[in-house]
Amino acid sequence: MSSITLAEAFAGTAYPVPGHGVRNVNVLIEALAHMDGELDSDVYGTGKLIEDFQHKIASYLGKETAVFFPSGTMAQQIALRIWCDQKGLRRVAYHPLCHLEIHEQDGMKELHQIEPVLLAGKDRLIKLEDILEMKEDIACLLLELPQREIGGELPAYEELEAIAAYCREKGIKLHLDGARLFEIVPYYQRSAAEICLLFDSVYVSFYKGIGGIAGAILAGDQAFTERSKVWKRRHGGDLISLYPYILSSEYYFDQRIGRMEQYYEEAKELAALYNQCRGVTTRPLMPVSNMFHVHVELDKEQLEPLLISLYEETGIGLTANLRPLGEKGCYFEISVGDRYTGVPKDRLRGAFQLLDEKLSELGEFGRTR
Amino acid sequence: MSSITLAEAFAGTAYPVPGHGVRNVNVLIEALAHMDGELDSDVYGTGKLIEDFQHKIASYLGKETAVFFPSGTMAQQIALRIWCDQKGLRRVAYHPLCHLEIHEQDGMKELHQIEPVLLAGKDRLIKLEDILEMKEDIACLLLELPQREIGGELPAYEELEAIAAYCREKGIKLHLDGARLFEIVPYYQRSAAEICLLFDSVYVSFYKGIGGIAGAILAGDQAFTERSKVWKRRHGGDLISLYPYILSSEYYFDQRIGRMEQYYEEAKELAALYNQCRGVTTRPLMPVSNMFHVHVELDKEQLEPLLISLYEETGIGLTANLRPLGEKGCYFEISVGDRYTGVPKDRLRGAFQLLDEKLSELGEFGRTR
Secondary structure: OOOOOHHHHHHOOOEEOOEOOOOEOHHHHHHHOOOOOOOEOOEOOEOHHHHHHHHHHHHHHOOOEEEEEOOHHHHHHHHHHHHHHHHOOOEEEEOOOOHHHHOOOOHHHHHHOOEEEEOOOOOOOOOHHHHHHOOOOOOEEEEEOOEHHHOOEOOOHHHHHHHHHHHHHHOOEEEEEEOOOHHHHHHHOOOHHHHHOOOOEEEEEOOOOOOOOOOEEEEEOHHHHHHHHHHHHHHOOOOOOOHHHHHHHHHHHHHHHHHHHHHHHHHHHHHHHHHOOOOEEEEOOOOOOOEEEEEEOOOHHHHHHHHHHHHHHHOEEOOOOOEEOOOOOEEEEEEEOOOHHHOOHHHHHHHHHHHHHHHHHOOOOOOOO | OOOOOHHHHHHOOOEEOOEOOOOEOHHHHHHHOOOOOOOEOOEOOEOHHHHHHHHHHHHHHOOOEEEEEOOHHHHHHHHHHHHHHHHOOOEEEEOOOOHHHHOOOOHHHHHHOOEEEEOOOOOOOOOHHHHHHOOOOOOEEEEEOOEHHHOOEOOOHHHHHHHHHHHHHHOOEEEEEEOOOHHHHHHHOOOHHHHHOOOOEEEEEOOOOOOOOOOEEEEEOHHHHHHHHHHHHHHOOOOOOOHHHHHHHHHHHHHHHHHHHHHHHHHHHHHHHHHOOOOEEEEOOOOOOOEEEEEEOOOHHHHHHHHHHHHHHHOEEOOOOOEEOOOOOEEEEEEEOOOHHHOOHHHHHHHHHHHHHHHHHOOOOOOOO
């Protein structure tokens, strides 16, 4: 049996399937290759370099103004704080698996004393019903589209419209966690601007589907974004120079924004291959963006050696890591990017056939096919 | 009379005197020019790229551990918060012109509810006496070496030792705002590690004397830096990739850390030239680092056209901007960097002679020569 880790085996495959590529220094070097070196740095949030990009993304999102932030963690806490201050109420609502709830060391609570109301269950989307049933008054509702931690699900657009209408009526600000907003435009068949029209403030990220290095944009009306700049300085995010992130964000935005439809179609194709394997189900069953989760009815410890041998035999890499899932089973996340199109489809199908065989050899799964 | 601004006239000179050079994208391109593109990105504060640099700077500072931050604003608020939490007291002391007090939109107060005690007057350094007379109990004392906003002054080393001994005795943590720590090592004739031994925590910056793009290090013992990583995430500073700042910080650190003695000697030489001009005084009179302030007994509006014509006649650029000073007069800040050594000394002396003549033509100044 092999003594290498799954990540090492994945890194050694000829055809890794998910993602855009390795996150190494070449990502920055490529972005700078044809850049004018005489271009002046941004200076503490000012200057042509940062202002032009902010205008460009504000326009793409259909918002009056936008501010570039080093991170979404910073941008979103600040958005919620502004809406809380405006209403004089430090309470917001979001999903139990919201990024602010599980990945930010409680920054929102510790730095801003904002209390969250958790809507919906951990395994499903927030519905209008959940909001109607909420007993607490809140300043802002945060919706994440797609809901990443449950595989990247989306509500029907009509549900979104109904939620937005209700919030407007009740004086609740609606904030979009659009970490993967670019990636859902093909599914909704509506422009980003049309989707953002339902929201008072919007955050987007440049290192998911766009594949940049880091960085985020927070967009909204001018009073909102001006306020956000004050909080950006307070958080320590108003760097003298953010241009390494801005230039690379713009470079990869221009390169990949037109490929989102392709990634989405490929994600559906790839998910179908997974769903043909014994004991494997994708969530969602039919992806609505470039991402999905793969649930396998085998423990991490059982699946790992099976995948390592699959990678070594086929040269196809499916994932670099597995995470345990409840009492039995494991899962992993897939984001389709530039790599997928370069994978020979016959070899890919062969690898999935072999995966199905290897899984079937392991005997009975709880689930029928 | 010229219709261009002082900044434009300065940018047009053949020999701008202060600083390292223009802050443009070439600063990043140069740092990456010989970099191995296959080097893996840091990932949320982990990986060889960030860890190696943290070890290197921790070792330079003589501290157990160090953490790279996107900004000093973030690093210092967090340092103070950790010491406040440890003592269960949200009160610190610092100079009235401390960066946290005047340049951070009250982030420390708004995000951490920490109350500052302001020690000393706005025109002088903090002395041991000020600390002895302080009535409030505090968790931490922040000292900035050199004190930038008064021109970059330094206390005698013995005074520092006495302050450190008193703080240790009283259970007050001592934090070093070392934004320009590298720059004062030649004056104290002690290693950075020896200076830092007096402090429980230390912040250093990579875009002042080092001339990098942005970024900071916070150093201290392991319990302190581990805690700082949690707060770094809360602030939104734990980016997936900080390597554009880390690589450029290291590149320029290696290039310039050995030049600090030279910058210091050149600063003294340059300050002497200023002090020979009528109505001009540097602060400090004799610099103790690569920086000083130049006070001129003329209003900004009077001095600006005079400097513009000086730049046009001599090709020597002294400063890009002036700031008003009290009721009468103005000042500007000088940091000596790589440019100084390339300025022909006869032309420089000629420019200062002309400056003195132009100032003298304007008539009486309040001060005798």
